[in-house]
Amino acid sequence: xxxVRSWREQKIMLKRRFPVLSDEDFLFxxxxxxxxxxxxxxxxxxxxxxxxxxxxxxxxx
Numbered sequence: 001x002x003x004v005r006s007w008r009e010q011k012i013m014l015k016r017r018f019p020v021l022s023d024e025d026f027l028f029x030x031x032x033x034x035x036x037x038x039x040x041x042x043x044x045x046x047x048x049x050x051x052x053x054x055x056x057x058x059x060x061x
Contacts, residue, residue, distance in 0.1 A: 010058050018044060 005013075015021045025043055028036035041051055 004059050005061075010055065013058050013061070014054075020044075 011023075011026050014026075020043060021040075025039055026036060037048065037051060040046075041048060044051070046054070
């Protein structure tokens with residue numbers, strides 16, 4: 001996947017699309033992206049595949 005949007009832009013887009021998300025949901029320690037993705041999966045009730053698809057979709061806007 002080619003990254004065309006910054007992480008900041010992606011967070012803003014996701015927060016607009018899913019108002020239930022907060023800045024805390026996107027916090028992660030360097031090298032530990034898995035914890036953040038797990039939190040997002042639970043909060044949005046989406047599988048990892050659906051979440052990755054959502055991130056890929058953000059790149060097309």
